[in-house]
Amino acid sequence: MDISLLIEKVRDALQRARRPLALTGAGISAESGVPTFRGSDGLWRNHRPEELATPEAFRKDPRLVWEFYQWRRTLLSEVKPNRAHYALVRIEEKKPFSIITQNVDGLHSLAGSTDVVELHGNIWRVRCTDCGMEREDRTVPFEEIPPRCGCGGLLRPGVVWFGEMLPADALDRAYELIKATDLMLVIGTSGVVQPAASFATMAKRRGAFVVEINPELTPISSYMDVVINGKAGEILPQIV
Numbered sequence: 001m002d003i004s005l006l007i008e009k010v011r012d013a014l015q016r017a018r019r020p021l022a023l024t025g026a027g028i029s030a031e032s033g034v035p036t037f038r039g040s041d042g043l044w045r046n047h048r049p050e051e052l053a054t055p056e057a058f059r060k061d062p063r064l065v066w067e068f069y070q071w072r073r074t075l076l077s078e079v080k081p082n083r084a085h086y087a088l089v090r091i092e093e094k095k096p097f098s099i100i101t102q103n104v105d106g107l108h109s110l111a112g113s114t115d116v117v118e119l120h121g122n123i124w125r126v127r128c129t130d131c132g133m134e135r136e137d138r139t140v141p142f143e144e145i146p147p148r149c150g151c152g153g154l155l156r157p158g159v160v161w162f163g164e165m166l167p168a169d170a171l172d173r174a175y176e177l178i179k180a181t182d183l184m185l186v187i188g189t190s191g192v193v194q195p196a197a198s199f200a201t202m203a204k205r206r207g208a209f210v211v212e213i214n215p216e217l218t219p220i221s222s223y224m225d226v227v228i229n230g231k232a233g234e235i236l237p238q239i240v
């Protein structure tokens with residue numbers, strides 16, 4: 001079916017939906033100029049994120065891991081939300097709408113979305129590995145890395161690394177939203193990272209209408225009711 005008919009179908013489903021929900025990944029921020037994880041632009045100094053976004057990497061070389069995050073924070077401090085983020089804000093102006101995001105860039109909130117579940121934390125938060133103090137810190141760049149807490153302990157980025165549990169409150173809220181939704185938009189995720197990658201099939205099993213928006217096919221595409229192979233910044237404004 002051609003894309004305009006698919007968009008029409010999803011627009012109608014969104015109009016009828018009582019409790020729409022979006023699950024977003026790095027792809028929704030791609031048109032803001034933020035490199036995705038697994039795209040060709042996903043490498044930093046020939047390291048893959050999976051090698052650096054881990055507690056082991058941080059224990060071994062906190063300075064290298066912080067150089068990676070300092071590079072991302074510096075890049076993110078100059079980017080703006082794009083038309084895809086703003087399209088999602090327009091949905092919540094019409095009816096109750098929540099976003100479960102895997103992204104740590106904070107762009108949904110910056111665009112004006114008010115109900116955002118940050119599954120993997122937020123790159124603008126830091127946490128002390130000694131006293132557990134956690135706060136927002138937008139310093140770019142840090143004087144010295146790794147940055148230290150007032151107590152002298154090492155600060156770490158307030159994100160969830162591979163092999164780490166997701167914040168319990170975020171996960172609980174995500175499951176609650178998945179149970180309640182009748183329409184889930186899955187936008188810009190490669191459907192690789194667990195547990196987020198299972199959320200679309202969970203919603204589908206509970207009877208929700210599930211839509212994927214992604215230029216590429218993914219391991220979850222075959223479970224979807226509708227797959228629109230296009231860029232979020234081009235497709236979402238046509239749906240909303």
Ligand code: BV8
Binds near residue numbers: 031049188
């Ligand atoms: C957990 C924060 C329980 C950090 C991230 C083996 C060993 C160890 C662990 C595992 C293992 N096998 C499985 C696991 C579990 C692991 C996992 O899933 N690994 C994967 C790699 C196989 N998961 C975990 O460890 C999670 N914790 O399971 O806890 C547990 C505890 C202990 C032991 C076992 C289990 C924690 C996962 C969280 C990791 N943290 N981020 C940081 O950002 O620095 S994940 C990281 O990947 C980002 O959050 C990112 O959002 C996320 C997912 O990637 P995507 O968002 O999908 O981005 P990606 O680049 O992959 O894809 C972009 C998509 O966009 C593409 O499809 C592209 O086509 C599309 N696109 C491009 N342009 C556009 C577009 N779409 C629309 N418009 C466009 N313009």
Ligand code: ZN
Binds near residue numbers: 130131149151
């Ligand atoms: Zn401390």
